[in-house]
Amino acid sequence: MTELEKYRDQIDAIDRKIVRLFHERMQVVEKVADYKIKSGKSVFDSQREQQKIRTLGELCENDFEKRAVVEIFEQIMAISRKKQYQLLTENGVTLPVDYASTEKLHFHNARVVFQGVEGAYSFEAMKTFFDDSIETAHVSTWREAMELLARHEMDFGVLPIENSTAGSVSDIYDLLLHYHNYIVGEQTIKIDHMLMALPGTRMEDIRTVYSHPQGLAQCSPWLDKNHPEWTRRQVLNTAMAAEKVAREGRRDQAAIASRSAAEYFGLQILQEGGMSAEKNSTRFIILSARRCFVKGARKISICFGLPHACGTLYNILSHFIFNGLNMFKIESRPIPDRPFEYRFFIDFEGNLADPAVKNALRGIQAEAVDLRLLGNY
Known part of the structure; x- marks a missing residue:
């Protein structure tokens, strides 16, 4: 030896x-x-x-x-x-969970709000997720949609939370903290951006292009390569960009929006395909002021703060490992009035009725700061 x-x-x-x-x-x-x-x-x-x-x-x-x-x-x-x-x-x-379990979401004749106008991607997400019985309303901002839900003036809201190429919609995370509305579903929509303008407009006529910030970001490689001279202007929604171009009637303006927006506002499509990533999609969340989850729900969203100390995030994440829970996503947002401190948003696989989920949530609640359950869907 x-x-x-x-x-x-x-x-x-x-x-x-x-x-x-x-x-x-x-x-x-x-x-x-x-x-x-x-x-x-x-x-x-x-x-x-x-x-x-x-x-x-x-x-x-x-x-x-x-x-x-x-x-x-x-x-x-x-x-x-x-x-x-x-x-x-x-x-x-067990921890008390004030969420009602239901066999399915009941949205027949429901009132549903989306941000933007007809032809927006959020409008497409709404039409895909819900049936034709719903009563719809649209607002200019995401905050207005959250307000209507919080006041129980609408039953459901449809808001974008993540794009496959541009990343998370950070403003939505901030609104989830401010309003006690809950995620009850999600819908993913393929994003196929197109350049549109008044009928008869030529590419050389255009001086300004309008779209939502995400739309401009997703199409920036194409714009940088083909038309870096165009001025880029942000609006609240891609369909609102199409509506603006149609309403103002100027041939030096164009919009980046969906095909349905072009059809709805009578615009001519000048460029289709190749403007953004081939596999470009946006995930929309379905929100309600009512705390509920369907029995077959398999995704949970939570948020929490942490003591500003070494190893605290590691210890929290270990609750998912020990309970065999698959984590889909983690996002951080700064805490107002506390410079360089953050709240964390996590999506993970599970159902509130699962013992493993109960174990993980118990540990996170004990060791984190202000745990909030945002939804099981």
Whole structure:
């Protein structure tokens, strides 16, 4: 046996001891959980954990080992909490969830609001998701749509939240925080941008092109290459750009919008195809002021803040790993009046009735700041 092999044997023996001791520790953790179930005491005691970690760190002989021991025991304690959350759920100690479960969404004769005008992509998303019985209304801004839902003047709203090429619509995340409306569904629409103008307009006539900021961003490579001299102007909606060009009747103006917008406003399509990415699509969320989820829902959206400390996001994300939950997306938004601090928005796979979801949400609620459930859909 070489000298290296002897060292490896020593490490193997020590590791087996560590595993046995870890098992013993977890058995005690189960007893702690049993006590907390009976007493109603909270699982997470941040002050106690930090004091214990500092004490253990002081036992080390150098700074490197101190940092290592702190990291090891932060993870051991996080694992212990997850075990306690699991046992609480198994013993029927669950979090109250004020969401009503339903077999399906009821939207026959519902009042539905979308931002923009007829011919907008949000209009297409609405027509795709709902049936023909609905009563529709349109508004100029996303905030107006949220207001109508919050006041129960409309039953559902349709708003864009993410584009496959331009990314997230950050303003929608901010509005989700401001209004207590809830995601009850989603609809993805293929985005096929087209350049349109008054009938008889030539490319050389155009001086200004209008569209929503996302539309301009998605078509910027084509514009940069073919018509960098055009002035680009933002409007609230792609269909509003088409409506503006049709209403003002100027041949030096064009719009970037959908084919249906061109047809609705009587505009001529000057360029179709190749203006944006081939696989360009936008995900729209369906919102309601009513807290509900269908029994077959498989996606959950949440948001939360975190203490401004090392490792807090890592610890939160570990709740998804330990409970076998697939995370689809994470987004951060700055917290007003708290410079360089952020709230996090996460979409993950699951249903509120799933035990794994209950375990994860219990842990996140205990360890994050102001957890909000935005919807199960």
